[in-house]
Amino acid sequence: MVQVTTLPRNETGIRTVIDVLKQQFGERLQTGRAVREQHGHTTTWIENQAPDAVVFPTSTQEVSDLVKVCATHDVPVIPYGTGTSLEGHVNAPAGGISIDLSQMNRVIEVNPGDLDCRVQPGVTREDLNTHLRDQGLFFPIDPGANASLGGMASTRASGTNAVRYGTMKDNVLSLEAVMADGRIIRTGTRARKSSAGYDLTRLLVGSEGTLGVITEITLRLQGIPEAMSAARCSFPSVDEACQAVTSVIQYGVPVARIELLDTTMVKAINGYSKLNLPETPLLLLEFHGTENSVTEQAEIFGALAGEVGGHGFEATTSTEERNRLWKARHDAYWAMLQYRPGAKGVATDACVPISRLAECVTAAQLKADELGLIAPIVGHAGDGNFHVTPLVDMDNPQEVENADIFASWLSELAISVGGTCTGEHGIGQGKQAYLEKELGEATVIMSAIKAALDPANIMNPGKIFPARP
Amino acid sequence: MVQVTTLPRNETGIRTVIDVLKQQFGERLQTGRAVREQHGHTTTWIENQAPDAVVFPTSTQEVSDLVKVCATHDVPVIPYGTGTSLEGHVNAPAGGISIDLSQMNRVIEVNPGDLDCRVQPGVTREDLNTHLRDQGLFFPIDPGANASLGGMASTRASGTNAVRYGTMKDNVLSLEAVMADGRIIRTGTRARKSSAGYDLTRLLVGSEGTLGVITEITLRLQGIPEAMSAARCSFPSVDEACQAVTSVIQYGVPVARIELLDTTMVKAINGYSKLNLPETPLLLLEFHGTENSVTEQAEIFGALAGEVGGHGFEATTSTEERNRLWKARHDAYWAMLQYRPGAKGVATDACVPISRLAECVTAAQLKADELGLIAPIVGHAGDGNFHVTPLVDMDNPQEVENADIFASWLSELAISVGGTCTGEHGIGQGKQAYLEKELGEATVIMSAIKAALDPANIMNPGKIFPARP
CATH class of the missing domain: 3.30.43.10 (Uridine Diphospho-n-acetylenolpyruvylglucosamine Reductase, domain 2)
Structure with a gap:
């Protein structure tokens, strides 16, 4: 540890x-x-x-x-x-x-006419989607783990669907929270937009429990699309895969998901999920819309990918095939741990402007190699967010040190190209060293807000801000 | 006055x-x-x-x-x-x-590969779009007036395109601001998403100059769609027009604009813009996408509208015709003032859950009639946001009083159905009476943030929070 x-x-x-x-x-x-x-x-x-x-x-x-x-x-x-x-x-x-x-895991109400719902914070995203399915609705934010919606709001979570549907900041309409003095507040209404005062909803989303405890969440929902199709496409290198991502985003195709897996990650997933994906860099995609629209989106993507060396492009509207691919993607974390049994994963979460994605992912591969690390890569490539996860033998001090060097190097690389050290995980304890490097004087303003709303520092102390022992 | x-x-x-x-x-x-x-x-x-x-x-x-x-x-x-x-x-x-x-009106940089740009706060939305056009890009937020982007960020503006593209809160990636002590901060990076600390970007967006002066804005941009079409459809009553809006949103058609005009507003616009629109409640729409997709969207809308009494449905992809309709819509405020020369407009900005839109607009019409007010209605109906604008003869004290009664009644109606007194204009001085009614104890937290970041209350005093004379 x-x-x-x-x-x-x-x-x-x-x-x-x-x-x-x-x-x-x-x-x-x-x-x-x-x-x-x-x-x-x-x-x-x-x-x-x-x-x-x-x-x-x-x-x-x-x-x-x-x-x-x-x-x-x-x-x-x-x-x-x-x-x-x-x-x-x-x-x-x-x-x-x-x-x-x-135990606060109740879906309080669903308003199909307004595409919104109110839930308690302990409801998990899978539970919510099970609850919604019969009404033709779904909640798109999908961080991989079957996290609670309160936790997802607290860390400003996102995941595979964010390229189309945004992150928790875009999908929380309003919150109820208990503040540091026990006061209960409600930050907004069920209106789809508002200009009424400070945006306390967005201030609490991503505040990691350091300002208040979220006790109820009003969420925006989506209608289940008429049609969904999945696709996969292999590439000679991550550089070419990233180029395909950049062109599909610039072209304006409304992809619902566009995920990058490097060769090591494909191998790990093949092993864990019993698949036979070609062991080269891979993009997994999903398209949502009408029947015509998903067909058209897949065709445009296929053509754009072909221009930058994509091969083995396959699209499917079979629900079974689609679920199999995305289940494998969601099990990536467990697949990695099985790929190197006994190892611990080191979470990284760089998010960069997409024009810099190809060079950053390629540089990360080289750096991991240079440090002798086994470090599969999976990325929400449409957002420029990628996770390189060194798998570390914690009994090998040199390897632990190298993983630490790598994680620091990657956070600083992301910051240096105009990105962030954390696209979706949050600062917590692990990323505190980079917050000030990334945002400078703005952290003074964050600290002032923290001090004003929680003067005794009882709300999740030692998170976000460097701990003062 | x-x-x-x-x-x-x-x-x-x-x-x-x-x-x-x-x-x-x-x-x-x-x-x-x-x-x-x-x-x-x-x-x-x-x-x-x-x-x-x-x-x-x-x-x-x-x-x-x-x-x-x-x-x-x-x-x-x-x-x-x-x-x-x-x-x-x-x-x-x-x-x-x-x-x-x-004078701070420079577009600092445009990054077509990342669909973002950096601008000074004095750049107006029309200037920005003129600057972007040659690069195939546009900035969608459109509050009607040719407002400055700094002002639009400060009031969390939105407008006709928000139903598809969101509001300023969704389209500002990061801000530079001067805080109350003169400190210059930068609230984020160019990454498309981030979980790094408190969301100061969203705290400043909508803070109406009460926390800091915005000095630079990093904005998300959109590619100009391959195809755009406009449509209009008349309805026997605003109730039926609102039903059409609700069904198109629930159906998931990605309309780019869906605007409601009541009969009085259509008359005003016909007069001002020399049009011959049928003088009944009207929806104006715009669809963005591929050629196939905009045709399909218009067809689906036409069918849904027909089911609730829509008639005279016409769609066009002619740029000239489209611009003529939307120019007329944008001139609505001037059209109203010409409709009753010498009168002052009273701004209202109710935004309600869309399932309550029909009943609220209908009730507002009845209430305005009952008070003897001439009050055209125009609404960003896809968001549940509608503006009833009593045109008031300021030399008639009874009329002034009735307009005041109406504006209060409408704000309270919106709050009572789970909506907000201000969807996009902000609180400023005019809506202070309703902020606490709408958000209760949350206003105490807002005041605590204001006091922490601007202890001497020098940043735009007397706005948002009730003035203490």
């Missing part, structure tokens, strides 16, 4: 808060070691920092009550969805109370 | 600041009455509150310098674009310095 900073603990406050909350929550407050560790970070090479207790509230009022208790005694509050975030967001570097929102 | 609150003036500070700035800006600081009044509010029935001086900076550094001088002497700073905002945003209720950004 890679160590993260530990912050001073308020032992007296923590003990008091646990005693007080035990009265209200009974068995819904847990202090066993296993449950606490499961509520710390578990997904990547960042070490686990378990909270002191885990509480399972069932209503906004209960969340407000427990935040008030924590505020009174100056004890950290760490919201928890499904624990699938990648940058240590659910760790408790100063201890404190993990708020597990999994 | 309708009076707005006057705030206490810091006379000594204002005199000192003008003396100091005169040294730096020379003739680019103006104190003549005509230029000062022209920089107060002039568009609607809100009274004019002129600033004490108008400064014309030419660079971000100059804006920073002058904000620092104002901060030192506790003097208000009011950013000014083209003065086309509708809610008194550019008024100076406590006096102070208007920053006219019209």
Whole structure:
């Protein structure tokens, strides 16, 4: 594990808060070691920092009550969805109370006429889509993991569909949240647009639990398209694959998904998902629209890809074939871990202007090779976002060091070409070193907002901003 | 004119600041009455509150310098674009310095490969589109007026294309701004998405100059579609027209524009633009896509409209015909003023869930009739946003009172059905009475952010938040 900073603990406050909350929550407050560790970070090479207790509230009022208790005694509050975030967001570097929102998992209402719905934060994206299917609706944001919608809002998640449907920032209409003093606010209405005051919705989306606990989300929905088709196309190199991406975006084809996999990733997926994809760089695509429109989109893409060396282009409207390809894509993380058993994945999340994508992905491949790292690449190429994931033997200090060198190098490369160190994962603990490099003086303004809304720093302390031990 | 609150003036500070700035800006600081009044509010029935001086900076550094001088002497700073905002945003209720950004009107760079550009805040949307045309690109946000992009960002503007392309919040990638202490910040990068820290871009978009002065904007662009077609369709009543809108949105047709005009508005436009549109409620539409796709979209719309009583459906791909229709739509405000010469327009901006649009527009017509008001309606119906504009004889106190009753009633109606009092104009001075009704405790959080980032309240004081005289 890679160590993260530990912050001073308020032992007296923590003990008091646990005693007080035990009265209200009974068995819904847990202090066993296993449950606490499961509520710390578990997904990547960042070490686990378990909270002191885990509480399972069932209503906004209960969340407000427990935040008030924590505020009174100056004890950290760490919201928890499904624990699938990648940058240590659910760790408790100063201890404190993990708020597990999994019991707040109700779809409150669906308004098909307005293409929106209200959900509690513990509803997962797959649960929501199952709930919506009969009404001909779907929620497009798809970060791979079956994450909770509260967690997805908190990290400003996106994923494979973002090139067409945007990210969580574009699909959250309004939020209800409990702020640091226990106050319950509602940030907007069900209107599709608004100019009423500061955009607190977008301020909370991506705030990683450092400003408030999201307790309800109003989401925009989409009608399930009349037709969907999937396609795949192989390329001699990632450079040519990226060129195809750039031309399809510039041409204005409204692709719903356009995903890049490098040769190593294709090999990993072939092994894990029992596929026979050609082991060269690959683009996976999906088109949404009317029957005519998806056919036309696929044809245009095929022609553009052919111009830059694409081969083996295949499109299908078979639901079964489509699901098989996308299931394999979604299992990429597990496929990688199986590709090098026992290794830990190092999450990277560079996002660059798409005109710079080809050179950045190629440079990343060379750099990983140079450092002797096995590092499959998968990317939401239409957004310029790509994940290089060094698979690291944590017992080999040289390899750990090289992975660290690589991750820093990649974040700085992204920043140097006008991009960001994190397209969709968030800063958490793992990317703090780059936030100021990326945004400079703007981080002073972020800190001022944090200090104004959470003066005692009890809301998920040690995340986003460099920890002060 | 309708009076707005006057705030206490810091006379000594204002005199000192003008003396100091005169040294730096020379003739680019103006104190003549005509230029000062022209920089107060002039568009609607809100009274004019002129600033004490108008400064014309030419660079971000100059804006920073002058904000620092104002901060030192506790003097208000009011950013000014083209003065086309509708809610008194550019008024100076406590006096102070208007920053006219019209000389910062350079398109800094266009990146066709990334579909983005960087512009200074004084560039207007028409200037930008003229600049982009040769490169096959356009910027879709279109609030009617030829507003400056800085002003459009500040009020979170949208307009006719928002149903497809979103609002300013969706199309600003990043901002440069001068904050209340003169600090220059950059809120993001050129990456198409990011999860790096708080979304200061979206916090500044729509903040109406109360947090900072926008000095540069990075915008997303669109490729000019291969084909565009326009269509119009008449309906027996606004209710049926709204039903057609609701079904086209629910069906998922990616309409680029879908605008509602009531009978009075059609009459006004016929008069002003020398057209012969049937004088019944009308929808104007535009479709963007490939040749096949725009034909298909128009066909689907025609069928859906026919089911709810639409008649006289006509679609055209003739550029001349299309421009003539949309020019008429854009001139709606002037057409209204000519429809009742000498009257002032009262801006309303209700935006409701589209399932409630038909009933709200119908109720608004009845209410205006009941109050004896001439009040044409035009709406960005695909977003549920509609403008009822009472045309008021300001010499008739009863009529002025009735218009005021109507505007309040409409804002409250919108809020009561889960919508907002302002879909795209902003709060400014005119909508302050409704912000707390709409968002409750969330306004306390907004005030806390304002106090943290502008403790002396020098950034456009008296806007968004109720003035404390």
